[in-house]
Amino acid sequence: MTVLWSDHVADLMPYMPGEQANIPNLLKLNTNEHPYGPSPLAIAAIREAASEDLRLYPDYQALALRQTIAQRYGVTPDQVFLGNGSDEILAHAFNALFLRQGRPLLMPDVTYSFYQTYCCLYRVPHVCLPLADDFSIRISDYIDWKGEAPAGIIFANPNAPTGKLLGLDDIAAIVRAHPDSSVVVDEAYIDFGGRSAVELLAQFDNVLVIHTFSKSRSLAGLRVGYAMGSTSVIEALTRTKDSFNSYPIDRLAQAGARASMLDEAYFQSTRRAVMDARELLTQKMVTLGFNVLPSQANFVFARHPQHDARQIQRLLREQGVLVRHFQQPRIAEYLRITVGSPEDCERLCNALTLILDESH
Numbered sequence: 001m002t003v004l005w006s007d008h009v010a011d012l013m014p015y016m017p018g019e020q021a022n023i024p025n026l027l028k029l030n031t032n033e034h035p036y037g038p039s040p041l042a043i044a045a046i047r048e049a050a051s052e053d054l055r056l057y058p059d060y061q062a063l064a065l066r067q068t069i070a071q072r073y074g075v076t077p078d079q080v081f082l083g084n085g086s087d088e089i090l091a092h093a094f095n096a097l098f099l100r101q102g103r104p105l106l107m108p109d110v111t112y113s114f115y116q117t118y119c120c121l122y123r124v125p126h127v128c129l130p131l132a133d134d135f136s137i138r139i140s141d142y143i144d145w146k147g148e149a150p151a152g153i154i155f156a157n158p159n160a161p162t163g164k165l166l167g168l169d170d171i172a173a174i175v176r177a178h179p180d181s182s183v184v185v186d187e188a189y190i191d192f193g194g195r196s197a198v199e200l201l202a203q204f205d206n207v208l209v210i211h212t213f214s215k216s217r218s219l220a221g222l223r224v225g226y227a228m229g230s231t232s233v234i235e236a237l238t239r240t241k242d243s244f245n246s247y248p249i250d251r252l253a254q255a256g257a258r259a260s261m262l263d264e265a266y267f268q269s270t271r272r273a274v275m276d277a278r279e280l281l282t283q284k285m286v287t288l289g290f291n292v293l294p295s296q297a298n299f300v301f302a303r304h305p306q307h308d309a310r311q312i313q314r315l316l317r318e319q320g321v322l323v324r325h326f327q328q329p330r331i332a333e334y335l336r337i338t339v340g341s342p343e344d345c346e347r348l349c350n351a352l353t354l355i356l357d358e359s360h
């Protein structure tokens, strides 16, 4: 019955999330969820919010949560924007910032694939600039860009799915070179070893930094993301959001996210545990013969010179271990594997050992 569809729907390119399988004794290392649960204080706050008050709409401005985030990062509440997951913030950013007289959006050829989806949805003209051979972002391609002045530039940092980090000075150089473009830095993984570009807000109005509670704060199921930018950029996002859905962050989400943000000690210890496990996993996989890119995220990106990535993924799945593979030019040989607990990493490596042994 596609005759009933709006004209553009057949041409959409929906994002394909990693599998949420229903397999007994599953080890899920395919969507970069956190191995440890959220802060117990967050769970308690959600329980408390699950009350009669749910008959009332939430605070559409989510002021308490925005104040807490602003304080944590040294910005003002009107520099903070919230979304139902950072994916929703990205959608609003594409709509609010990247549609300017046909000017292009610049982004890496290998990055978070949702950006392509939003380009398609909002018909944002875009140019993909190839990463260097070692998968680093070549900042000169952006700084010395000779084409039409871009409406914006977007990349994930650390980049997905490579885990490679771009330094703050390099980001500042891009931002400085394009004062009339919005530079959106998607920092979904920044808490696993990078330095946030939020510092640049003291100097620049044209940078938007997007974070999520889904990864380092282990609240993927709560659906909360936040962005920090100049008041003018945040106003553009807010106008767009309030033309779409005034209440994207429900009462439970506002309470849970705020309690999570206030529990600094839990945040620090759990992110540290993941970073330690990442080093352990990297070493073990190198021992198994994998090339593992140095990662500053909660996943590793690795290939085995003698084994097909797709095949390894399939055989891992037979052992109840899910990892992510992207059938995409340049990276089809790689697997993206979430860093779990030390026990998770051990189970993964045992499964990999079995697969590599059996195929000889």
Ligand SMILES: *Cc1c(COP(=O)(O)O)cnc(C)c1O
Pocket (backbone or CB within 6 Å): 084, 085, 086, 087, 088, 112, 156, 160, 186, 188, 211, 212, 213, 214, 215, 220, 224, 225
């Ligand atoms: C996981 C992820 C997101 C989305 O996170 P949500 O807040 O759960 O929507 C955004 N960007 C990148 C690069 C991610 O990996």
